[in-house]
Amino acid sequence: MIAATETKAVRCAIYTRKSNEDGLEQTFNSLHAQRAMCESYIASFASEGWTALPTDYTDAGITGGTMERPGLQQLLADIEAGRVDVVVIYRLDRLSRSLRDFLNMMEAFDRRHVSFASVTERIDTTSSAGRLFLNMLLSFAQFEREVAAERIRDKIATAKRKGKYVGGRPLLGYDVDREKMRLMINEEEAKLVRHIFQRFCQVGSCMKVAHELNASGHRMKAWTSKKGRAMGGGTWLKTDIHHLLTNSRYIGLVVHKAESFPGEHEAIIDRKTWDRAAGILSKNRRYRANQTRKTTTAILKGILRCGCCDAARCPRTRCAGASGITTTSATPPARTAKIPAR
Secondary structure (H helix, E strand, C coil): CCCCCCCCCEEEEEEEEECCCCCCCCCCCHHHHHHHHHHHHHHCCHHHCEEECCCCEEEECCCCCCCCCHHHHHHHHHHHCCCCCEEEECCHHHHCCCHHHHHHHHHHHHHCCCEEEECCCCCCCCCHHHHHHHHHHHHHHHHHHHHHHHHHHHHHHHHHHCCCCCCCCCCCCEEEECCCCEEEECHHHHHHHHHHHHHHHHHCCHHHHHHHHHHCCCCCCEEECCCCCEEECCCCCHHHHHHHHCCHHHHCEEEECCEEEECCCCCCCCHHHHHHHHHHHHHHHHHHHHHHHHHCCCCCCCCCECCCCCCECCCEEECCCCCCCEEECCCCCCCCCECCCC
């Protein structure tokens, strides 16, 4: 009698992903459906020793255009540890929508002799033709993601030009009407916003206004995220006051790429107060720049500003004791001050 050949066990890791959180609260959602189909696929190869690993490699509400996914990172770590033989996915774009990221993962798979299988696409990565077909599919997946991103950007731009609210971090002085997607004035917070503008126009210093607010117990706007986390509510900093004073939503405008459009929401600050505060900020900036040039050898300090946040650029010098590390110097030596390229 000929002894039956023992089939080697093939450890199969199932990876599932969903780009958004819509429908995840359901008893049987998209992630469950993906895993069920992958388990059925693995069961069809049971005669070859395929078995599904119990570990749940899942990412919910995370785009496939990034590698910063907890479930994917755990999968890659287990692959490097030699715990996985085959990666099974429902569809190719569940693993990645970036051609570069997928090629990097393929290198990691090849290094650990790990193959992968897709339930809906028949891909054989052992042949050159299969790899060509794989790269074509990935290119289309990446193209689809980029087109979707362009559509979203165009939608946001159009909405802003019409003055509509498009989401973002909650703003002190306003609440959001989720049904109409419109900013509504919160009278209690609006009083604090008007007070900040008035006090700044009186004292002319963001730092003094921040100290006064903190001393009187006022805090920044607090809110709860969609995941139930408490956010905001911290103490005021000088930069927080500056951001508030320069936010054109308070005069009823919506800004998109340096262009201003009339918003659907009601203004909290009148134009006269806004212009007065803006004039004081501009005057303070020129004064600080002049004072800085009188007391430092860095002649461009106070003049160069960041194009993103409008913060002043500061001089830096290279520390002789640590190669390749730059440290900020309050009084840089003559002829060594440099403005870092950013």
